[in-house]
Amino acid sequence: MHDEVQKIKRRFDKREGWPQLLNYMTINGLRGWSGEKINFNFPIAVISGENGSGKSTILKCAAIAYDSLEDNETKDKPRPFYGSDFFPDTTWEIITGVTINYSIRQGPNDKNHSYNKKDRNWSDGTGRPKRNIIWLDIARTLPIDSTVGYSRLAKKKNIESATIEVDEKTAKSYSYILSRPYQNISLSTTKIDATRQVGVVTLYNKRISQFHQGAGEDATLDLLVSLQSVKNNSLILIDEVEASLHPSAQRKLIHHLLELARLKELQIILSTHSQHVLEELPEEARIFLQRREDKVEVLYGVSSNYALSKMDEPNHPDLYLFTEDQRATFLVNELLRKMNSVDMTTIKVTHVGPSNVVKTLGQLSKDNLLPIKSIGILDADENEKEGCIKLPGDKSPEKQIFNDILANQDATELLAKKLSLSQESIRHELSKSMTDPKHHFWVKNCAKNLNQSGDYLWQTMCIVWVEHCVTELALEKIASELNKKLNS
Numbered sequence: 001m002h003d004e005v006q007k008i009k010r011r012f013d014k015r016e017g018w019p020q021l022l023n024y025m026t027i028n029g030l031r032g033w034s035g036e037k038i039n040f041n042f043p044i045a046v047i048s049g050e051n052g053s054g055k056s057t058i059l060k061c062a063a064i065a066y067d068s069l070e071d072n073e074t075k076d077k078p079r080p081f082y083g084s085d086f087f088p089d090t091t092w093e094i095i096t097g098v099t100i101n102y103s104i105r106q107g108p109n110d111k112n113h114s115y116n117k118k119d120r121n122w123s124d125g126t127g128r129p130k131r132n133i134i135w136l137d138i139a140r141t142l143p144i145d146s147t148v149g150y151s152r153l154a155k156k157k158n159i160e161s162a163t164i165e166v167d168e169k170t171a172k173s174y175s176y177i178l179s180r181p182y183q184n185i186s187l188s189t190t191k192i193d194a195t196r197q198v199g200v201v202t203l204y205n206k207r208i209s210q211f212h213q214g215a216g217e218d219a220t221l222d223l224l225v226s227l228q229s230v231k232n233n234s235l236i237l238i239d240e241v242e243a244s245l246h247p248s249a250q251r252k253l254i255h256h257l258l259e260l261a262r263l264k265e266l267q268i269i270l271s272t273h274s275q276h277v278l279e280e281l282p283e284e285a286r287i288f289l290q291r292r293e294d295k296v297e298v299l300y301g302v303s304s305n306y307a308l309s310k311m312d313e314p315n316h317p318d319l320y321l322f323t324e325d326q327r328a329t330f331l332v333n334e335l336l337r338k339m340n341s342v343d344m345t346t347i348k349v350t351h352v353g354p355s356n357v358v359k360t361l362g363q364l365s366k367d368n369l370l371p372i373k374s375i376g377i378l379d380a381d382e383n384e385k386e387g388c389i390k391l392p393g394d395k396s397p398e399k400q401i402f403n404d405i406l407a408n409q410d411a412t413e414l415l416a417k418k419l420s421l422s423q424e425s426i427r428h429e430l431s432k433s434m435t436d437p438k439h440h441f442w443v444k445n446c447a448k449n450l451n452q453s454g455d456y457l458w459q460t461m462c463i464v465w466v467e468h469c470v471t472e473l474a475l476e477k478i479a480s481e482l483n484k485k486l487n488s
Contacts, residue, residue: 004258005282008043017265018043020131020233021105022065029097030087031057036296042285043261044254044268046241046277048307049289054296055271058287059135059237060086062269064115065102066131066235067124081133083115083122096120104129132234134226138243163188164197170228174201177220177245177252187225199225216244220253232264242274254280278304283353292369299357306352317348319486320374322358325351327443330459331397332377334466339479346486355382362387375485389481392474398439401461404469406430411468418460419452426450 011017022040027033031054038058047055068080087095099116106129115124166174166185175182184202188209199221200209213221227236236257242250254277261268272278278286283301290297306322323329329351336344352358355378362376366387376388381396393400405411406427416423433446447457 002255002258002280004255004262008258008262009282011262012043018233018267019105019107019265020235021267022062022235022269023103023105023110025061025065025103026101027057027061028099028101030061030095030100032291032294033057033296036298038287038298039300040267040269041300042282043266044257044270044281044285045287046270046272046281046285047287047289048272048278048302050291053289053291055289056137056239058289059239059269059271061100062235063133063135063237064100065104065128066133067128069130069132069231080128081135083117087117132231134230134234134236136223136226136237137239163200166225167228170224173256174221174224177224177249177256178217179248179252185221214244216246216249219244220249223253224256227260230260230264230266232266234264234266236266236268238268238270240272241270242272242277247274247276250274250276251280275304275307278307286353290364292364297360297364297369299353299360302353302357303351305350306357318346318373319348319482320372321347321349321482322352322361322374322376323349324353324355324358324377324379327397327458328377328379328391331391331401331462331466334462335392335470335475335478338466338470339475339482341476341479342482347482349377355379359385359388373485373488375481389478392470392478396439398442401465401469402430402434402439402442404465405461408468411464414468415461415464418464419450419457421450 021043024037024039026035026037028035033054047058049055063081064083064086066080068078083098087098089095095117096119097117099114101112101114103110103112111129113124113128115122115128117123164187166187171182171185174185180203182201182203184207186200187197188200198209198211199213199218200207201213201221202208223238230236241253241257245253257268257270258280260266270277286300286302286307288299288302288307290299303325321332323332329349332349336342336347336349352361358376358378359382361370361374363386364370365372365374365376376385378385378388378390379396380391380393380400382390384390391397391400393404395403405415412423412426416426419426429446429449432449433442436442436445443458443461444454447454450457
């Protein structure tokens with residue numbers, strides 16, 4: 001995770017900064033939404049889900065939460081967004097019965113208001129609070145020469161009339177994101193139309209306009225220019241933030257947005273289909289939309305692995321097992337290898353996020369609301385939940401495995417043999433690591449002291465634990481549940 005995430009967390013968790021924030025909203029009566037609540041738990045929120053799941057609807061509803069803010073320097077008030085801008089009545093459908101409720105932080109207080117369309121017109125009741133909004137939809141990725149009104153600017157006889165230099169920080173960010181040494185980035189206007197700007201860069205001593213840039217270069221330059229002078233506390237909405245960018249550039253763009261969010265206390269809401277974007281943001285920033293029939297299920301903290309997995313792979317398994325994290329995934333795979341009555345080739349184990357996500361997906365699977373057969377696998381210290389089974393034991397995986405191996409002479413001996421260490425050093429370091437009150441650090445601390453990688457130590461401990469500490473009865477119980485689901 002990028003350093004900027006930790007910097008934001010330290011301030012945001014203490015409620016330091018971000019005096020303007022859209023806390024949450026509920027959407028009812030619009031495009032399949034029926035009162036579901038969307039929480040924004042981090043200054044940057046990233047929304048993922050299949051096409052048609054409702055990502056753009058959330059962005060548009062966020063855009064109409066506020067009235068526009070007057071520019072104190074020019075006394076100019078930009079035109080605000082209205083419901084009719086995004087959800088117009090058409091020849092084929094009339095939108096009625098819509099209510100969007102908002103909770104908004106304004107300084108030390110949280111205030112509620114609603115925006116609705118009961119019949120013909122949209123109404124904001126007591127009035128919307130004011131805030132600067134920047135809306136960047138997927139149209140920003142259109143090549144400049146295909147954008148209405150721009151093609152005539154490219155004519156050779158056209159004469160450049162004015163140039164505005166892009167600030168140095170934005171220019172450096174542009175070079176960082178695309179990994180190219182751009183210089184002298186500017187916005188140029190011509191005598192044909194002084195209102196339309198064309199980006200011009202110098203690359204390897206050659207001047208290049210947006211007419212001859214790649215789609216990713218073009219879109220990224222427009223996005224950065226839009227944000228270079230953004231006001232503090234603004235709300236930024238970006239649809240498909242990764243569009244036209246290669247994976248490394250996607251990650252670096254998120255780094256830039258994180259820094260900008262921290263420095264100017266911005267709230268940024270993104271939509272994405274990219275695993276790389278999700279991986280750069282913490283669990284509390286991730287929102288996943290799961291369509292089930294005519295309703296939307298909102299999940300928080302899902303893993304990038306689950307959010308972007310293709311549920312209909314060419315050779316998809318017969319059963320998915322959902323775990324909380326990568327450690328649990330490896331442990332479950334070891335348990336499966338020990339079960340002679342279960343065909344591992346028909347099962348795929350994947351981590352999807354924290355226990356609440358596992359439980360939600362397990363319940364959806366039990367209710368036959370997922371397009372695949374699946375079971376949630378919970379840590380042994382979690383409460384029971386329909387559609388889920390628990391790992392053997394009664395403790396979290398780290399506590400269970402560390403304690404069981406220390407208590408079993410054969411397990412300690414095998415672990416020492418596999419790591420080429422003495423049993424005395426193994427016992428000493430396991431016991432020492434367990435003195436840390438945060439059990440999630442046990443593996444890391446122990447691995448460091450034993451001069452091993454954390455992943456290798458955990459995997460080896462799982463193999464040893466399954467071999468010597470898990471009873472046949474516990475394995476048979478899990479195998480029975482899996483076969484029951486496979487044969488259902």
